[in-house]
Amino acid sequence: MLTVRKLDAFYGEIQTLHGIDLDVREGEVVSVVGANAAGKTTLLNAISGTVERYGRVSFFDQDIGSLPPHAIARRGLVQVPEGRRLFPFMTVRENLELGAFAPHARAHRAESLEKVFDLMPRLRERSGQLAGSMSGGEQQMCAIGRALMAKPRAIMFDEPTLGLAPIMVDVVFKLVRSIKETGITILLVEQNVKHSLAMSDRGYVLENGHIVLSGPAADLLTDPRLKEAYLGG
Numbered sequence: 001m002l003t004v005r006k007l008d009a010f011y012g013e014i015q016t017l018h019g020i021d022l023d024v025r026e027g028e029v030v031s032v033v034g035a036n037a038a039g040k041t042t043l044l045n046a047i048s049g050t051v052e053r054y055g056r057v058s059f060f061d062q063d064i065g066s067l068p069p070h071a072i073a074r075r076g077l078v079q080v081p082e083g084r085r086l087f088p089f090m091t092v093r094e095n096l097e098l099g100a101f102a103p104h105a106r107a108h109r110a111e112s113l114e115k116v117f118d119l120m121p122r123l124r125e126r127s128g129q130l131a132g133s134m135s136g137g138e139q140q141m142c143a144i145g146r147a148l149m150a151k152p153r154a155i156m157f158d159e160p161t162l163g164l165a166p167i168m169v170d171v172v173f174k175l176v177r178s179i180k181e182t183g184i185t186i187l188l189v190e191q192n193v194k195h196s197l198a199m200s201d202r203g204y205v206l207e208n209g210h211i212v213l214s215g216p217a218a219d220l221l222t223d224p225r226l227k228e229a230y231l232g233g
């Protein structure tokens with residue numbers, strides 16, 4: 001469903017991604033792992049259209065490589081950004097409703113909100129609370145809920161467990177799994193290599209803006225090169 005070919009990305013003069021080829025099939029969870037500054041966030045932003053990029057990106061066989069970010073989201077490819085990017089002085093419910101901006105999502109707003117509240121009852125309890133006053137884990141749930149409100153066909157998660165307490169890390173990984181079970185396809189960027197590959201079908205390893213390794217997640221988990229570099233030997 002998502003095909004990326006020869007993708008380059010730039011910040012001004014500096015090239016950050018070099019010829020990335022990546023595929024995500026419908027219903028899969030695919031992980032992109034790599035060290036700090038490898039280019040993981042840039043990769044998601046390049047697919048979402050928020051950084052300067054060149055190459056081919058298609059979603060359900062339609063070219064999205066030159067569309068602006070809102071048009072890509074409207075087609076059903078939605079990003080949960082690193083750092084959540086909520087509106088801190090708006091309530092949880094208001095933040096969630098903002099996710100349903102596209103016409104097809106707005107038409108199902110009430111029903112989607114119920115589904116989000118069923119999936120994350122904590123958000124129902126906190127629906128009137130200012131988003132900025134919630135814990136990191138609760139804010140991550142709210143950001144995930146906002147993405148679901150867009151009625152996506154695929155979600156790209158950028159480091160959803162970053163900075164969370166271990167118990168919340170488990171909660172967020174479980175949520176991602178539940179979302180997969182509803183039929184939504186997932187591209188997951190994580191520094192938590194073991195955990196993210198363990199729940200993925202396939203994975204890619206990104207180093208200095210290049211894909212250096214890819215394959216079934218189970219194979220990557222036992223690959224000596226990956227073990228050496230990311231799993232403590």
Ligand code: ATP
Nearest residue numbers: 011014016034035036037038039040041042043191
């Ligand atoms: P992290 O896990 O630390 O977020 P990452 O793998 O997501 O790392 P990116 O954030 O994509 O890496 O950064 C890749 C490279 O691009 C880094 O060298 C970074 O300094 C650079 N970079 C990122 N954002 C910008 C920007 N807005 N302007 C210039 N350079 C940037």
